[in-house]
């Protein structure tokens with residue numbers, strides 16, 4: 001009995017140490033990517049290529065999800081606000097929810113599962129098929145040439161995608177509230193305009209999505225490069241990217257929200 | 265041909281972890297212009313040795329010198345400068361799957377030189393011509409057969425005319441014709457470009473017919489070395505077994521195990 005307990009405790013300790021070691025490796029890797037980002041600046045074409053690839057990969061899902069989330073917000077918001085006779089505030093509600101929270105968070109979750117996992121698979125397969133080792137033997141640094149451009153493309157596209165998500169969401173809310181239900185057009189927009197603050201709401205939302213972009217891209221490239229060079233290794237790494245990124249996004253969101261809107 | 269030493273390996277020891285030594289006290293000398301084979305069974309440490317020569321791993325003790333410089337003592341930039349003079353053909357080719365055959369071969373020229381595109385085009389076609397695939401320059405790696413992919417990888421690795429070429433298992437997974445095509449290509453390119461080439465392989469017949477010198481490694485130590493003729497006529501039991509591909513000999517067929525009877529649970533009955 002006591003043997004089982006001891007081995008259970010040992011197991012927990014072992015996994016904790018392993019987790020800490022992994023976190024350490026990931027942090028060092030992140031610094032390495034930053035250190036070797038010079039090439040990405042000098043040859044920005046490399047980043048643009050990846051930007052196109054990952055941007056296009058996520059665009060459809062971001063546009064469609066943004067539209068539907070906005071439409072649902074419009075419906076729910078109208079139902080609730082109408083009880084208090086303030087249904088014209090529905091525009092404000094939709095816009096604030098999107099710009100502050102849902103835009104950055106949902107776009108980041110979608111980005112992690114589409115572009116993030118693609119990044120992991122791509123780098124993992126390049127490792128498994130010796131492409132990265134071959135590049136290194138050709139005296140071309142794989143971190144500078146392959147990893148850093150993908151990382152920066154992820155970092156740049158995240159706020160753009162979040163912005164597109166929010167715009168589509170506001171449009172979805174407008175469709176439902178104004179076009180279908182018949183809320184007054186002028187008050188929908190004017191209330192939104194006067195109640196959404198550029199610095200507090202839009203800028204903070206933008207900062208959030210920048211953090212998410214850095215987190216998701218860093219996790220995705222690390223998992224890809226750290227994967228075991230087999231088919232199974234790559235598939236495990238891909239799952240890890242999606243799960244870890246999602247948890248990190250939600251955790252970060254709570255912390256950032258606490259700092260930004262409660263002024264902790 | 266000069267008889268100047270290009271690669272010198274001295275008392276080299278290496279282990280991936282503390283448990284098991286992979287290479288134990290390896291000594292080798294390779295002269296410029298030679299084509300050298302390192303042979304041995306799977307898992308005997310051949311790929312590891314190539315990694316060490318290319319600077320992708322550091323020895324636990326001993327050293328490898330390439331053209332007078334100790335590889336593991338080089339910093340990042342010096343190592344990269346050295347690697348520009350080396351080429352390596354990987355076991356699985358390692359072609360960039362998102363680039364065409366042409367762009368794969370042009371990769372190093374574009375990364376490391378400021379040559380105008382028109383000159384790169386001529387050079388790439390020349391290298392592809394040398395491996396007989398000039399007509400395939402527009403194809404993607406996925407459209408190539410195994411033998412063709414290997415030849416493209418070969419063209420890519422000689423793109424900058426290396427002084428030292430490393431080949432990791434260039435013959436595995438090829439049909440007999442592609443196999444001898446690759447074999448004679450390696451010999452011809454070594455002579456034409458004045459390179460020194462090291463082939464790691466366990467394909468005995470093809471290798472003995474093209475190389476100048478052979479090292480046979482077994483369990484991380486050099487079991488024998490000599491010219492192909494010396495190897496063929498060697499009386500040493502291990503060399504004989506390896507070269508002639510016999511099933512049993514000094515290298516046992518059975519992985520170490522407890523007595524067979526015991527594994528079958530017969531021990532109790534028969535004692």
Ligand SMILES: Nc1ncnc2c1ncn2[C@@H]1O[C@H](COP(=O)(O)OP(=O)(O)O)[C@@H](O)[C@H]1O
Pocket residue numbers: 280281286304305306307308309310311312313
């Ligand atoms: N990255 C690694 N980590 C730990 N052990 C390894 C690694 N690579 C190879 N090995 C072990 O080292 C030994 C030699 O491997 P290798 O050099 O690939 O042999 P060969 O190329 O002769 O077949 C094998 O037993 C293998 O299991």
Ligand SMILES: [Mg+2]
Pocket residue numbers: 310311312355433
């Ligand atoms: Mg090998």
